[in-house]
Amino acid sequence: MSPVSRGFRRKREAAPADRVPPGQYVTRDFPVLSAGPTPHTALSKWTFSIDGGREPKSWTWEEFRALPTETLTTDIHCVTRWSKLDTHWEGVSLDVLLGAVEYDAGYVLAFSDGGYTTNVPVADLLGGKAWVAFNYEGAPLGAEHGGPARLLVPHLYFWKSAKWVRRLQLRDTDVPGFWENYGYHIYGDPWREQRYAGD
Amino acid sequence: MDDLTLDGNAIGGMMMELFGTEMTTAVVTCDNCGAVSQVAELAVYRPDLGTVVRCRSCDSVLMVFATVRGVTCVDLMGVASMT
Amino acid sequence: MAGTAVRGRLSWQTATVGPVADETPKVRTLRLDVPDWPGHRAGQHVDIRLTSDDGYQAERAYSIASAPGEPLAITVERLDDGEVSPYLTEEARPGDMLEVRGPIGGYFVWEPGSGGPLLLAAGGSGVVPLRAILRERSRTGSSVPARLLYSSRSWEDVIYSSELDVPPEGVSVIHTLTRSQPPSWKGYARRVDAQMLAEVAWPTADRPLAYVCGPTNFVESVAAGLVGLGYPAGRVKTERFGATGQ
Numbered sequence: 001m002s003p004v005s006r007g008f009r010r011k012r013e014a015a016p017a018d019r020v021p022p023g024q025y026v027t028r029d030f031p032v033l034s035a036g037p038t039p040h041t042a043l044s045k046w047t048f049s050i051d052g053g054r055e056p057k058s059w060t061w062e063e064f065r066a067l068p069t070e071t072l073t074t075d076i077h078c079v080t081r082w083s084k085l086d087t088h089w090e091g092v093s094l095d096v097l098l099g100a101v102e103y104d105a106g107y108v109l110a111f112s113d114g115g116y117t118t119n120v121p122v123a124d125l126l127g128g129k130a131w132v133a134f135n136y137e138g139a140p141l142g143a144e145h146g147g148p149a150r151l152l153v154p155h156l157y158f159w160k161s162a163k164w165v166r167r168l169q170l171r172d173t174d175v176p177g178f179w180e181n182y183g184y185h186i187y188g189d190p191w192r193e194q195r196y197a198g199d
Numbered sequence: 200m201d202d203l204t205l206d207g208n209a210i211g212g213m214m215m216e217l218f219g220t221e222m223t224t225a226v227v228t229c230d231n232c233g234a235v236s237q238v239a240e241l242a243v244y245r246p247d248l249g250t251v252v253r254c255r256s257c258d259s260v261l262m263v264f265a266t267v268r269g270v271t272c273v274d275l276m277g278v279a280s281m282t
Numbered sequence: 283m284a285g286t287a288v289r290g291r292l293s294w295q296t297a298t299v300g301p302v303a304d305e306t307p308k309v310r311t312l313r314l315d316v317p318d319w320p321g322h323r324a325g326q327h328v329d330i331r332l333t334s335d336d337g338y339q340a341e342r343a344y345s346i347a348s349a350p351g352e353p354l355a356i357t358v359e360r361l362d363d364g365e366v367s368p369y370l371t372e373e374a375r376p377g378d379m380l381e382v383r384g385p386i387g388g389y390f391v392w393e394p395g396s397g398g399p400l401l402l403a404a405g406g407s408g409v410v411p412l413r414a415i416l417r418e419r420s421r422t423g424s425s426v427p428a429r430l431l432y433s434s435r436s437w438e439d440v441i442y443s444s445e446l447d448v449p450p451e452g453v454s455v456i457h458t459l460t461r462s463q464p465p466s467w468k469g470y471a472r473r474v475d476a477q478m479l480a481e482v483a484w485p486t487a488d489r490p491l492a493y494v495c496g497p498t499n500f501v502e503s504v505a506a507g508l509v510g511l512g513y514p515a516g517r518v519k520t521e522r523f524g525a526t527g528q
Contacts, residue, residue, distance in 0.1 A: 002339065003296050003379040005332040010340070011365040029363065032203060033246035037258055080247040115260065159248060179248050182265035182272050196267045204498055208521045209343055211386040212329035216292050223389040239389035240520070 012082060020075070021190035024083040031082065032144045035178070039113035039143075039164050046148060048132060052170030053103030061148070067092045070131065074154040076161070077190040089152055091133030094125040097168075105170035109177060110151055113164040118177035119186070120153055120160055122170070129155055132165060157188040157195070207238035210250055213264065214238065217273060230279040231259040238281075253277075291320070294331060294381040299374050300353070305441045309407065310371040311347055311357045316382050319354055322346050324418035325391040325411045325493065325521075328356065328384035332366060342366045345410040345495070345521075346385060349417035350393075354382075357441060359407040390493065390521045393418065398426035398491050399484045403474065403504045405433045405496020408523060412495060413442050420450050428453045431482050433474050433500065435461040456482050474500070479507045486512035491519075498522040 012025035020026060049058035059067070071090045077083045109119050124130065133152040134141055141147035146163030153160045159179050180186050185194040193199060207214075207223055214222035223239040234256035241261065244251045249265035254277065261277035275281065300313030314328075322328075327345045344356040360371040374380070392400070392415045400419075402412040409432055419428060430449075434440045436459055446455045458470035458478065470478060484490035492513055494504045501522045508518050 002294070002331065002333040002381055004335050005369070005374070005380045006378050007373045008332045008334045008340075008369050010334060010336075010338045031247075033248075034203075035244050035246050035249075035251040036253060036260070037204070037242075078247075114258075179265070182249060182263060182274070183267035184248065184265075203525050204522065205524050206520060206522045208327070208387060208390055209524075211327070212343065212383045215386055216383065219292060221386075221388040223387050237389055239387075 015083070015085075019085070020083045021077055022193050023081055024077055024190070025081055027082040027084055029082075030084060030087075030145065031078075033078075033080075034144070034163065035116060036114045041113055041148070041164070041166075043148060046166075048097070048149065048166060050097065050101050050168045050170065052105055052168075053101040055102070057101050059097075064092065064132075064149070065134070067096055071135075072131070074152075076154050076158050079157040079159055079184065079188070079190075079195050088137050089131065089133045090135035090138075091131030091149070091152055093128065094130040094132070095128065097132060098122070098125060101170070103170045105172055107171045107174040109169045109171055109175055110162045110165055111167040111169065112162045113166055116162055116164070116178050118151075118160050118162045119174055119180060120151075120156065121174065121187070124153060124156065129153065155189075157185075157190050159184065160188055203244075205243040205245065207241045207243055207252065209243055209245070210252070210264070211239070213250070213271075217264075217271060225281050227261060227281045228279040229254040229257060229259065229261060230277050232257040233279070291318075291383075294383050297354075297380055297382040299376050299378045299380065301376060302374070305357060306439055308360045308371065308439070309357060309441050310360075311355055312370060312374065314354045314356065314380075314382060316354060320385070321350055322348075322354065322385035323387075323391040323393060324349055324414040326385040326387040326414075327411065328354070328382050328386060330356070330366070330370070331381040331383070332369060333381070340366050343386075345407075346414055347410050349414055349421045351421060352417070357407065357410045357413075359441075390495070390519050392491075392493065394422045394424040394426065396491060397489075398428060399488055400426055400428040401483050401490050401492040401508070402428060402430045403433075403492065403494040403496075403508075404430065405474075405500030405504075406435070406439070406523075407441065408494075408496025408500065408521070409441050410495075411521065412493060413445070415493065416449075416453060419453070425452055427484075429482060429484065430455045431458070431474065431478075432456070433458045433460060433496070435459070437464050437467075474504055474507070476507050476510060479504065479511060483508060483511055483513075489517070491517050493519045493521075495521040496523060498524055 015026040043061040046061045130153045134149045151162040151165040211223045242253045252262040263274040297314045297316045331341045347357040348355040358370045
């Protein structure tokens, strides 16, 4: 049993139970937490692609930015217990992107520059629940936060919102991505506190 | 290199506890590019979900540490050898 | 393989905070009392773990400020948005308890047998393990020539200033103040660059040994600069503290 360090408190404040999922604390920071160096892909070379459907589909940056966009305000929840409220994003809905592909797969494995992967069921990307986001707080998404574009799936723990996303692979079976392989929950619903496999 | 990148000195305590001995001077060979470094010189990223150790020459992942429910998983997938 | 490293206990030990002393408005040195402390080497660090009364724990690494044989002490800089450093620099008082793991490190260490001449390059609180190295040099009566190049924001931010103002024989301390300087300042007044290193660093013909410690950007820049002057990479030891919000 560790001794208590008198007077030591965690930095972040708790929040009303209905506003943040269980076990979360509210922060005003936006911590930069990465598993590797920040990639710097030139927009002239950037593409976003979806494969595993009937035909692969790919967009250049210009083609991607010509797609209809949405703005949204949402809370984000990190498995390491910080939540950030009322964040503002602009992005292309996955309804639009997946709508351009014929497929019958149930799962997606997302790939990012730098090698990061994460898995999400297709159903969790549709119905206005997910975006490929390129603006944060009204300005182009900074590289350290996943720019030029990141996956944004705010109803799941934020490790699923893969920074520097470049490709979605449609699959018939769910496979664990990078952190899921090491024991983080395969689905990751913050409201059911699904932090680790078996939760 | 990013501002926040640490080096293997920062995980010396964790590795000492996991491996039972001082590890910052352990010599690691990268499985991807063959670069040889001491652990202290490797690039370390700590995104709170876990610790990712990368080769400074080619950026490939050498080691991942993730602690789930008090048990730390150690994956040395990118290490060709560590002595 | 690891030489004659002193092997501390492998895991957490309870420590009691001893006397504390403010070095600067943001920096404090804390003596830590660890029963059966096995001793440490100059340049090593410890991991510190704090536990709150609701069970929340936070861990950080801090360099040991004292030389081997001296009581264990760490020097901590308060980071404005920190969680542990504000506690250690403002709240913790003698008698409080925390946990220590260590001593840690066999790479960023020096003892007289390591040789020199020594080039010690410190960015901000990176001076802490280098000060331990200088104290060990004095404690052992080593005559290895040493130069400390120490980068700080202003004179008020210089840690251990009175100690460094009277360096022992064979040690010279070169300050650079990057943000503001006292009115009569005649020293360097900019970030460490290739020109400054060329003026301060030992010539490579002397087979110098360099230790570079501080924020990541500082360490990367200085280490690259020394290699650019011809220092073999194996003779430039580095310890990065991450970004400090400077």
